[in-house]
Amino acid sequence: MPSRRRALLILTALLTLAFLSIGLALSVGSLPIGFGDVLAVLLRQETPGAEIVRLLRLPRALLGFACGGLLAFAGTLMQVLLRNPLADPYVLGVSGGASIGALAAILLGFSGLGIDTLAFGGALATLLLVFGLAHGDGSWTQTRLLLTGVIVAAGCGAIVALLLAIAPEQQLRGMLFWLMGDLSNPGESGFTLGVLALCLVFALPFARELNLLSRGTDTARALGVAVSRLHRLIYFLAAVATAVAVSQAGAIGFVGLIVPHLVRLVTGNDQRLLLPASVLAGGSLLVIADTLARSIAAPQQLPVGVLTALIGVPVFLLLLGRHPR
Amino acid sequence: MTLPLLATENLTVALGDRVFCRALDLTVSPGHLIAVLGPNGAGKTLLLHTLAGLRPPAVGNLLLEGRPYTAWSGDAAARCRGLLTQQQSDFFDSSVLETTLIGRHPHLGRWRWESAQDLKIARSALIATGLEGLEARSILSLSGGERQRVALAALLAQQPRLFLLDEPLNHLDLHYQMAMLDLFKHLTSERRSIVLVMHDLNLAARYADKILLLDGKGSASFGAADEVLQSGDLNRAFGHPLRSFHVDGRSIYLPE
Numbered sequence: 001m002p003s004r005r006r007a008l009l010i011l012t013a014l015l016t017l018a019f020l021s022i023g024l025a026l027s028v029g030s031l032p033i034g035f036g037d038v039l040a041v042l043l044r045q046e047t048p049g050a051e052i053v054r055l056l057r058l059p060r061a062l063l064g065f066a067c068g069g070l071l072a073f074a075g076t077l078m079q080v081l082l083r084n085p086l087a088d089p090y091v092l093g094v095s096g097g098a099s100i101g102a103l104a105a106i107l108l109g110f111s112g113l114g115i116d117t118l119a120f121g122g123a124l125a126t127l128l129l130v131f132g133l134a135h136g137d138g139s140w141t142q143t144r145l146l147l148t149g150v151i152v153a154a155g156c157g158a159i160v161a162l163l164l165a166i167a168p169e170q171q172l173r174g175m176l177f178w179l180m181g182d183l184s185n186p187g188e189s190g191f192t193l194g195v196l197a198l199c200l201v202f203a204l205p206f207a208r209e210l211n212l213l214s215r216g217t218d219t220a221r222a223l224g225v226a227v228s229r230l231h232r233l234i235y236f237l238a239a240v241a242t243a244v245a246v247s248q249a250g251a252i253g254f255v256g257l258i259v260p261h262l263v264r265l266v267t268g269n270d271q272r273l274l275l276p277a278s279v280l281a282g283g284s285l286l287v288i289a290d291t292l293a294r295s296i297a298a299p300q301q302l303p304v305g306v307l308t309a310l311i312g313v314p315v316f317l318l319l320l321g322r323h324p325r
Numbered sequence: 326m327t328l329p330l331l332a333t334e335n336l337t338v339a340l341g342d343r344v345f346c347r348a349l350d351l352t353v354s355p356g357h358l359i360a361v362l363g364p365n366g367a368g369k370t371l372l373l374h375t376l377a378g379l380r381p382p383a384v385g386n387l388l389l390e391g392r393p394y395t396a397w398s399g400d401a402a403a404r405c406r407g408l409l410t411q412q413q414s415d416f417f418d419s420s421v422l423e424t425t426l427i428g429r430h431p432h433l434g435r436w437r438w439e440s441a442q443d444l445k446i447a448r449s450a451l452i453a454t455g456l457e458g459l460e461a462r463s464i465l466s467l468s469g470g471e472r473q474r475v476a477l478a479a480l481l482a483q484q485p486r487l488f489l490l491d492e493p494l495n496h497l498d499l500h501y502q503m504a505m506l507d508l509f510k511h512l513t514s515e516r517r518s519i520v521l522v523m524h525d526l527n528l529a530a531r532y533a534d535k536i537l538l539l540d541g542k543g544s545a546s547f548g549a550a551d552e553v554l555q556s557g558d559l560n561r562a563f564g565h566p567l568r569s570f571h572v573d574g575r576s577i578y579l580p581e
Contacts, residue, residue, distance in 0.1 A: 004438050083416045205435055212427055214417055221379050222408035223483070224399030224431045269417045272438075 007273045010266065014280035018065065021284040025061035025291040026053050030298055059189045063248060064290045064304070065283035066192035067183070068255050070245035072263075072282025073199055075256030076275055077238040080214045081231065082146055088257035089242040092149035096156025097126025098246040102178050103163040106171055112187055115178070116247045123243035126152055131235070180303035181252030183290050188248060195244045199237050200279060206230060207272040214269065254309045255282050258316055265319045285312060328391050329354050330487045330518050331376060331406070337384035338372050345371055346545040348385070351537065353487065355516040358509060360529035360550070362522075363539035364563050369522045370411060370491055372539065376520065377408040377489050389487075403431035407485035411492050411522075413476050415464050422460035424475050425450055428482030443482075450481035453508060455501065469496035477505065488512065490521035494528075506532050526567075526578045530554055538562055554578060 002010070026038045033041075033049045041053045074089035082091065090096070101122025105115040134141055134148040160179070167175055177184075203210075209230055212220040221227045245252075259282040260274065267273045289307035296302060331353040338345045345368025353359060361369050374380055375387065378394035387393060389405060397405070407428070425447040426439050433439065439447075451457055454474040459467075464475060473496045480488060488509070494502045502525075509519045510532060520537075523529055529536060529550065536553040538546045540562035546553050553559070554576065560566055566581040 079417075083414075085416060208430060208433070208435075212430055215424075215427060216410065216414055218374065218379060218408070218410045219427075221399075222377055222403065222406075222410070223427065224401075224403035226399055264417070268423070269419050270423070 002268055002270060002273055007267075007270075010273065010277055011280070014277055014284070018280050018284045018287075021287040021291075022061045022065060025064070025287050026057045028291050028295050029057060060183055060290065061287050063187075063189035063192055064183050064287045066189060066196045067245040067249040067252065067283075068259075068286025069196045069279040069283035070192070070199065070241040071252060071256035071286075072259040072278040073196070073203070073275065074238040074241040074245070075282075076260040076271070076278045077203065077210075077234050077241075078256075079260055080210050080271065081234055081238070082142055083214060083216075084146065085261065086257075087146075089238065089245070090153065090251065090253075090256065091146065092130050092239070093126045093152035093156055094123045094239065094242045095246050095251040096153040096160065097122040097124075097129075098243065099160045099179060099251055100156055100163070101125075102247075102250065103160060103167070103175050106175050106178065107163060107167055112185060115185075116187055119250075120243055120247035123246055126156065127239045127243065177303055178250045181250040181305035181308075183249050183286075183304055184294075184301060192244060192248050195240065196279065196283075199241050200276065202233070203237055203275060204272070206233070207270075207275055210234070210271040210275075211269070214271075250305075252286065252305045252308060254305065254312055255286055258312050259285060262312070262316050262319060265316075327355060329388075330390060331520075332388045332391075333376070333382075333385060334388075335385040336375070336382050336387060338368055338375050339383040340368075340371060343368075344383075344543045345541075346539055347543050349545050349547070351376075351547055353518050353520060355486070355518055356513045357534045358513050358519045358521070358532060359535045359537060360521055360523055360533035361537045361539065362524070362526065362529060362559075362562075364541045367539040367541035367562075369539055373408070373489050373491050373520065373522060377406060378402060379408070400431045403483065403485070405485055406487040406489060407480045407483040409476055409480050409488070409490040409493050411495070413472055415472075418463050418465050420460065421451065421456060421462050421464060421467070421475050421478075422447060424464050425460075425478045425482050428479040428484075431483065446484070447478070447482045450478040453481055454478040455504060470498060470501060473497060474501065474505075486517050488517065488519045488521075490519065492522050492524070494523055494525070502528070526554065526559070530576055530578065551576065 023035055023038060027033050027035055031049055031052055033053060037047045037049065038053060040047045041050045071089050078087040078089060078091055079085060098119040101118035102115050105118035130148050130152050134145040164175060209225045212223050212225050213230065217227050260278050263274060263278045263281050267277050285308060289311055290304045293302040293304045293307045329352045333349055333351045336349040337347050363369050375382055389397060389402065394402060426443060429439055429443040451460055454477050456474055456478060464472060477493060493505060497505060506528060513519060533550045535548060536550045538553050538558055540558065546558045567578050568581055570577045
C-alpha cells in the first residue's frame with residue numbers, strides 16, 4: 001500500500017506528463033507552433049495557427065488521450081477480473097467485433113461517423129455473444145469467459161482476414177490503418193473524454209474491493225465484497241471503455257496490455273492508485289505516440305499502434321530491469 | 326446461556342446431487358476450538374464455506390450470532406467471522422505488509438485509507454505469526470509456509486470473533502504448527518472461536534474442545550474430542566484401523 005502522500009505525488013507527476021504530452025501534440029506538426037502560442041490559442045487569443053490548433057490538433061490530442069486512458073483502464077480491470085497478467089481489453093473479442101464492423105463500413109463506402117457506429121455495433125455484438133455463451137458465475141466461468149473470448153476473437157480474426165482479402169485495392173490502405181489504430185479522424189473527442197471520466201467515477205469507489213478481488217473470489221467474499229455484483233459492474237465498465245475506444249480509434253494494441261504492468265512496476269498493485277495512474281499514463285503514451293506517428297515521416301502518417309509499441313517496449317524493459325526482485 | 330457465535334439447525338451440505346452431511350446441528354460457542362476431521366473429498370471445505378456464508382445451505386438454517394447471513398451486510402459479517410481459504414493464489418506481486426492489510430478492509434469506510442492504527446494492527450499480526458522483519462518482502466518470493474502465515478496474519482488483522490480455517494497448518498513446519506495452534510488456543514482465551522479443518526488426529530485430540538467428523542458418506546458426528554475419537558466412527562470414516570495408546574495421561578492415535 002503506497003502512502004497517500006506518495007500516491008498524490010505519483011498522480012501529480014503523471015498529470016504533469018499528461019499536460020506536457022498534450023502541449024507537445026498541439027505544438028508539433030507541419031507548422032510548428034511554440035508552447036507560448038499554444039497557450040495563447042487555448043486562452044482564446046487569435047494567433048497565427050490558431051485554427052490548426054483548435055480544429056485539428058486539439059481534438060486529435062484529446063481523443064488520443066481519452067482512448068489511451070480508456071484502453072489502459074479496461075486493461076487494468078481485465079487483468080484483475082480474469083486474474084491473468086496477460087489479459088488485455090481485447091481478450092473478450094471486442095476488437096475483433098469492432099474490426100468487422102469498421103471494415104464492413106469502409107467496404108460499404110462509409111466514412112467518419114458511419115465507421116464509428118458500425119465499429120461500436122460490432123464491439124457490442126461480440127460482447128453480448130461472449131457473455132451470452134459464457135453465462136454464469138464463479139471461477140469456472142472466468143476460464144470459460146476467457147476461452148469463449150479467445151475463440152470468438154479468433155473467429156472475428158478470420159472474418160477480418162476475409163474482408164481484407166476481398167477488399168478492392170484502393171480501400172485496403174484505409175482498412176489496414178484502421179486495424180493498427182488511427183486517430184486521424186477525431187470525431188467525438190468530447191464524448192470519449194466524458195466516457196473516460198464516467199468510467200473512473202464508477203470504478204474508483206470500488207478500488208479497494210478490486211484489490212481484494214485480485215486475491216481470489218472466496219477471499220474477497222469472506223472479507224465482505226459483493227463479488228457477483230462487483231463482477232457485473234466491472235465487466236460492464238471495461239467492456240464499454242473498450243468498445244468506445246476501439247470504435248473511435250481502431251484496434252490500438254499494446255496500451256491496454258502493457259501500460260497497467262508498466263505503472264504497476266512503479267506504483268505497486270493498489271488499484272486506488274493503479275487505476276487513475278494507468279489512465280493518465282495510457283492517455284499520455286497514446287498522445288505522444290500519435291504526435292510522433294504524424295510527424296516523424298511527415299507528410300507520411302504512420303499507424304499510431306506501431307509507435308505505442310515502439311515507445312512502450314523499451315520503457316517497459318528498462319523499468320523491469322531496474323525493478324528489484 | 327450465551328448466544329452461540331454460530332449455530333446450524335438441520336444443515337445439509339450438498340453439491341449437485343452429492344450430499345456431504347445431513348441434518349447437522351452444530352453449535353460454536355464463544356471460546357471454543359472445534360476441529361473438523363474427515364477423509365479427502367468428504368466436504369470439509371464445502372462445509373466451511375457454507376459456515377462462512379459463501380454458499381447458501383442446501384437445507385436447514387445457519388445463524389451467525391443469531392441471524393442468518395442474509396440479514397448481515399458483507400462488511401459487518403466480515404467483522405464477525407473470517408475465513409482462511411485452503412490455497413493462496415497470487416497472480417500479482419505485493420508486499421507482506423500490504424497483503425496483511427487486506428484484513429482491515431471490512432473495518433474501513435469506502436474512501437478511508439489504512440490509518441496508523443491499522444498498520445499497527447497488521448504489524449502485530451505479523452509478529453504473532455513470526456513474520457516480523459519480512460513486511461517489505463514480496464509475497465511471490467515467500468516459501469509455502471511463510472505464505473500460509475501471511476494469510477493467517479491477514480486474518481488476525483481482520484480481528485473476527487469466529488475464525489474459520491481451512492487447513493491452516495498446511496505447509497507449516499513442526500515448530501510453526503505448534504506455535505499457530507498455541508496462537509489459536511490463545512485466541513479462544515479472548516472468547517474468540519476457532520473452527521479448523523485439519524488432518525493430524527493427535528493435534529486435534531490435544532487442542533480441540535470438540536470434534537466434527539465427516540465420514541465422506543453423508544453423515545457427521547459432533548461431540549467432545551475424546552468421545553468422537555474413541556468411537557469406532559474414526560476407523561470407519563478413514564477406512565483404516567487405528568489404535569490408541571495412553572502416554573503421559575493423553576490418548577495418542579496411531580494407524581495400524
